Amino acid sequence: MESTASYPRPELLQAADTAARDKNIDRDEVLQAMEQAIQKAGRSKYGLEYDIRAEIDRKTGEIRLLRFREVAEPVENEATQITLATAKKFNADAQIGDFITDPLPPIDFGRIAAQTAKQVIVQKVRDAERQRQYLEFRDRVGEIVNGLVKRVEFGNVIVDLGRAEAILRRDELLPRETFRQGERVRAYIYDVRQEVRGPQIFLSRTHPQFMAKLFAQEVPEIYDGIIEIRAVARDPGSRAKIAVLSNDSGIDPVGACVGMRGSRVQAVVAELQGEKIDIIPWSGEAATFVVNALAPAEVAKVVMDEEQRRIEVVVPDDQLSLAIGRRGQNVRLASQLTGWDIDILTEAEESERRTEEFRTRSQMFIEALDVDDVIAHLLVTEGFTSVEEVAYVAVEELAGIEGFDEEIGGELQERAKIFLTERDERFETKRVELGVTDEVAALEGVTPSMLVALGEKGVKTLDDLGDLAGDELVEIVQGSPYSGNSKLDQDEANTIIMAARAHWFTEDEAVKE
Numbered sequence: 001m002e003s004t005a006s007y008p009r010p011e012l013l014q015a016a017d018t019a020a021r022d023k024n025i026d027r028d029e030v031l032q033a034m035e036q037a038i039q040k041a042g043r044s045k046y047g048l049e050y051d052i053r054a055e056i057d058r059k060t061g062e063i064r065l066l067r068f069r070e071v072a073e074p075v076e077n078e079a080t081q082i083t084l085a086t087a088k089k090f091n092a093d094a095q096i097g098d099f100i101t102d103p104l105p106p107i108d109f110g111r112i113a114a115q116t117a118k119q120v121i122v123q124k125v126r127d128a129e130r131q132r133q134y135l136e137f138r139d140r141v142g143e144i145v146n147g148l149v150k151r152v153e154f155g156n157v158i159v160d161l162g163r164a165e166a167i168l169r170r171d172e173l174l175p176r177e178t179f180r181q182g183e184r185v186r187a188y189i190y191d192v193r194q195e196v197r198g199p200q201i202f203l204s205r206t207h208p209q210f211m212a213k214l215f216a217q218e219v220p221e222i223y224d225g226i227i228e229i230r231a232v233a234r235d236p237g238s239r240a241k242i243a244v245l246s247n248d249s250g251i252d253p254v255g256a257c258v259g260m261r262g263s264r265v266q267a268v269v270a271e272l273q274g275e276k277i278d279i280i281p282w283s284g285e286a287a288t289f290v291v292n293a294l295a296p297a298e299v300a301k302v303v304m305d306e307e308q309r310r311i312e313v314v315v316p317d318d319q320l321s322l323a324i325g326r327r328g329q330n331v332r333l334a335s336q337l338t339g340w341d342i343d344i345l346t347e348a349e350e351s352e353r354r355t356e357e358f359r360t361r362s363q364m365f366i367e368a369l370d371v372d373d374v375i376a377h378l379l380v381t382e383g384f385t386s387v388e389e390v391a392y393v394a395v396e397e398l399a400g401i402e403g404f405d406e407e408i409g410g411e412l413q414e415r416a417k418i419f420l421t422e423r424d425e426r427f428e429t430k431r432v433e434l435g436v437t438d439e440v441a442a443l444e445g446v447t448p449s450m451l452v453a454l455g456e457k458g459v460k461t462l463d464d465l466g467d468l469a470g471d472e473l474v475e476i477v478q479g480s481p482y483s484g485n486s487k488l489d490q491d492e493a494n495t496i497i498m499a500a501r502a503h504w505f506t507e508d509e510a511v512k513e
Contacts, residue, residue, distance in 0.1 A: 013061040019125055026128070031056050033124030038063060046104065049079040065104040071096050133164045134199035137192045144213045145203070146186050149179045159185055159203060166201035174205055174237040174273050186271065188213060205272075206236035214271055215242065218264045219257055227253045230282040233336035237275055239325075241293060241333045243282040254279045278333075286340060287311070293334035297323035300347055307489050310341045317346045361385060369415045378404070379412075391416035424448040435460045445496050450488070453480030465500035473497060 016034065020027040038054035042065050046052060051068040069082040071094050087094035094100065147159035147166065155170035157179050168179075168187055179185055187203035188210035204210060212229045221227040222244075231243040246253040257279045258265050265277055278296075283289040290311050291299045297319045303312040315323045323344050324331050335342045345353070358380055365376035368387045382401050384390055390398070390412055398409030427448035431441065434455025439462050441451055457476050459465055465473075473493040 010061045013058075028058075029128040030125060031058065033128075036124065038065065042104065047079070049077075051080045052104065063106055065106060067102045067104055069100045069102075071098045071100065130199055133201075134192065134194050137164060137189065137199065137201050141189050141192055142209065142213075143189050144186060144210070144217070145189060146184060149181050149183045149185055151181060152179065157185065159187065161201070164199070164201060166203050168203040168205070172202075172204040172206050174275070176237070177205070177273055206234065208232035208234050208240075211240055211242065211268065211272065211277070214268045215257060215264075218259070218267050221246075221251060221253075221256045226251060227256055228282075231337045231339075233333040234275075235329055235333060237273055239276045239278070239329055239333065240272075241278045241280055241337045243280045243289070243293070243337055245282040254281055280337070286338070290334065290338050290340055290342060293337045294323055294330065294342075297330065299323075308341070309339070310343065312343045312345060312350075314345050314347055314350045317348055320344065320346050365390075368419045369412060371412070371415075375408075375412075378402070387416050387419055391420055427452050431455055437461050440465055440500070443496060443499050445492060445499075449480070450477055453477055456480065462500045462503060466497060466504065468497055470494040470497060 013031075016027055016030040019030045035054045035056055038056075039052060042052040042054060043050065046067070053066050053068055055064045055066065056062070057064070069080060069087075071084055071087045072081040073084055073096060075081045075083055082100055084094065084096060087098070087100050090100050091098075145161055145166070147161045150158045150160040150165065152158070155173075157168040157173070159166045159168055166187075166189070168185065172187075172190075173179075187205050188207050189201060190204045190207050190209070191202040193200050193202070209232065211234060212232050215229060216222045219227065222229060226246065226248050228245045228247065229242060230245050232240065233242075234240040242257070244253040244257055246256075256264075265279065269275060269277060280292045280295060283292060287302045287304055290302060290313065294313065294315075297315055299319075300314045300316055302314070305311070313323070322330070325333075331342050331344055358377075361380045361384075362373060362376040364387070365371060365379050365384075366373060369376075369390070378401055379390065384393075393413075395406060395409045395413060398404055398412055399406040401409075428451075431448065431451040434452065436451050436455040437460060440446065440454070440460070443465075453476055454460070454465065459468065459476070468476075470490050470493040473496065474488050474490060477488045477493075
């Protein structure tokens with residue numbers, strides 16, 4: 001081997017410093033890229049099969065080129081391995097697994113080698129710059145940024161953020177919104193992803209949080225945390241609802257967001273191309289919150305179903321179109337804002353439905369209990385909705401109804417129990433005819449009417465029942481004409497299904513044993 005003739009090269013360190021400063025990346029990363037480029041050139045000159053590594057002295061810029069060989073027994077690759085006996089000639093303390101290094105003469109970079117080195121350095125610097133961009137913007141997800149439109153490609157806007165490029169896709173722009181090259185644009189960073197072609201920064205002007213952040217910029221009380229934005233729902237470019245809450249009883253959250261003569265809200269509206277914004281006081285009471293969310297429509301009353309998260313809203317007849325909004329916009333945004341499914345009825349529709357419910361329930365009591373319509377009407381008026389309630393309620397409750405006494409109450413209970421017994425016997429016979437097994441019938445929580453409903457849908461064994469999901473079982477029971485007024489919620493359905501699956505686990509244990 002020739003002796004190495006390396007010497008200080010401060011110009012290398014100057015070049016690395018310049019590149020690091022220009023690209024705003026670590027100087028060491030630039031020097032590592034240079035080392036890899038020199039290493040590549042060294043392998044091209046001395047042989048690609050050799051393990052050749054380059055080192056640049058961080059203080060002097062001196063380049064050292066070294067060949068590494070691993071001490072191994074037996075030697076499988078002579079280019080990168082050396083026997084222990086040979087290694088001991090170079091280093092008496094050499095052990096298996098150690099590396100023996102030989103200095104190589106420095107390379108006189110030819111034009112091709114220099115070009116290759118330059119390409120490697122440029123690529124490494126670009127990779128380091130991309131990584132810096134990713135790390136910088138990854139922590140800025142959820143911020144609003146300002147940038148200049150660099151170009152528009154197929155409706156997508158490429159935005160120059162100064163130290164990075166971002167993309168504002170066509171579906172993240174407001175309807176009928178266009179940008180030209182050189183225009184300023186304000187948008188919300190909703191995602192930053194590391195992709196093959198480098199980090200991709202995704203912007204949006206339709207995201208609900210874009211509006212929330214704009215309000216935070218316009219309303220100091222939101223920025224300071226005195227007022228909280230609890231929910232936002234948007235129909236981008238058309239209409240939006242925003243729910244606000246004040247942590248200071250002396251500050252009106254709606255008034256603070258509107259501003260003097262509407263100055264604050266108008267600033268946000270102008271940025272969003274005239275999008276109309278309803279500012280609504282947030283409430284922990286779901287019914288109050290839904291009523292507020294349906295503004296500007298007035299609400300007469302609400303009926304809530306906590307299990308299904310549905311709420312029926314009754315509005316005066318002249319308020320129906322206002323409550324629903326153009327193409328259902330108002331009720332849709334209110335539903336998004338509150339997280340509740342909202343059904344809207346007029347007072348006339350609700351009255352009609354209540355009359356129909358009253359008639360249906362009265363008829364059910366007339367037929368089941370063999371009573372006249374006066375008694376049936378009294379039971380419905382007192383809130384009884386099923387024969388089961390009459391059969392199992394305390395007799396005092398029945399006797400306490402105006403015009404009833406204990407004798408009438410006892411007679412009604414007796415008739416209700418006889419009706420239920422006969423009905424369950426009919427269901428039992430039908431269950432057997434449908435082929436629903438006794439094991440299914442024995443499950444806790446499964447009623448005779450549910451067994452018939454399951455049989456009609458072909459669910460006959462424990463395995464059939466175990467294969468269902470909770471919502472499928474609820475749907476079968478609720479959709480059956482045999483269920484009457486009986487309800488099954490999701491938790492009860494899941495308990496029944498887990499009981500049906502229990503034998504699977506015992507069989508598994510038996511197989512293991």
